Amino acid sequence: MRIYDELTASPETLGAFLKSLPVLDAPWDTAFQKTFCGECKTESCDNCPNEKYRNNPEWWLKLKAEGAANENGGL
Template identity: 50%
Template sequence: MKPRITYFEKITASPEALAEFLASIPALETPWDGLFQRTYCATCSAENCDAENCPHQAERNSPAWFLAQEVAER
């Protein structure tokens, strides 16, 4: 008999699997959006910086980028 895995095991099998799962959830505001804003947008000098013109497009709306960041001390 083939071993059965849980959804938890499947989505936490790797950072990439977790990021893919998180990206599939429709959400207007996410933790990675807030961190992206603080990390890049707060000091960005680009004009009309929307999704198409963002110089940090690879990190924008990216759970994978967020999961790779170090947790800030509070």
């Protein structure tokens, strides 16, 4: 089995790998901010009501891709 096959075996496995990478601004961070932070009234991010999605590539991997090709049924 190739490393690629192991990493893409499940969203959880790929998410854990992505989370281990030392990145400052990941695509899942941008998606989180766009989805949750714009309307948030919480004064401090330390008390984020959406903490389970914050810094969580597994959540991001389950989102529908923006601009998904219509000929592929949006997959």
